[in-house]
Amino acid sequence: DITEDTGYSTTTVSKYISSLIQTGAIKEIDKVNLHDKGRPTVRYGLSSDNNYFLGVTINAFEINIGLMDMAGKIIKIERIDGMFNENSYTKLDEICGHISDFIDAVHDEINGKILSANINLSGRVDSRKGTSATVFNLEETSTTPLVEILSERLGVQVFIENDTKAMAYGEYITHYKNSYKN
Numbered sequence: 001d002i003t004e005d006t007g008y009s010t011t012t013v014s015k016y017i018s019s020l021i022q023t024g025a026i027k028e029i030d031k032v033n034l035h036d037k038g039r040p041t042v043r044y045g046l047s048s049d050n051n052y053f054l055g056v057t058i059n060a061f062e063i064n065i066g067l068m069d070m071a072g073k074i075i076k077i078e079r080i081d082g083m084f085n086e087n088s089y090t091k092l093d094e095i096c097g098h099i100s101d102f103i104d105a106v107h108d109e110i111n112g113k114i115l116s117a118n119i120n121l122s123g124r125v126d127s128r129k130g131t132s133a134t135v136f137n138l139e140e141t142s143t144t145p146l147v148e149i150l151s152e153r154l155g156v157q158v159f160i161e162n163d164t165k166a167m168a169y170g171e172y173i174t175h176y177k178n179s180y181k182n
Contacts, residue, residue: 017044024050046070052110054117054156056099057163058135060085063095065102067110075110078102085135092136096153103154114156120163127161 002013020026027047031040052075057064062083067075080098085091103114123134130147150158 052114057120116157118159120166122163125162
């Protein structure tokens with residue numbers, strides 16, 4: 001299926017799958033006999049306990065940081081109250097410090113395998129360009145997208161999204177996906 005969908009040869013796909021198995025990113029789930037002749041087809045899936053995602057929501061007076069595995073299981077959540085969010089380098093440094101401390105605290109438990117971080121910001125966010133016109137719209141971010149600055153500081157690939165859009169999507173996925181169509 002992968003060779004047909006990607007156009008890569010069977011040998012190339014097998015090489016990539018072997019590499020992903022060695023790193024633990026995917027694992028063999030089962031073998032299925034789809035035909036009367038030949039070897040059974042092997043099905044692979046993502047290893048839920050081998051890769052993690054970091055979610056960060058920055059509100060006016062707090063930061064919420066959460067770590068989740070590939071299966072959607074919450075590993076750890078931390079809430080930092082008493083912060084006043086402002087558009088300054090000092091506040092950006094402080095927030096990056098809190099996120100870095102969180103990553104350091106879970107590093108041994110997860111073996112440092114955070115695939116990416118999604119940071120939710122209020123205001124006007126262009127998630128495709130990785131920019132914010134409202135939060136951390138600083139002189140430096142006028143030439144360098146905010147996601148590049150955050151990725152460099154945190155040591156993990158960062159995506160940004162508007163907080164309201166992210167919360168609505170989260171509600172849709174977790175609770176109400178069967179009730180509403182949009």
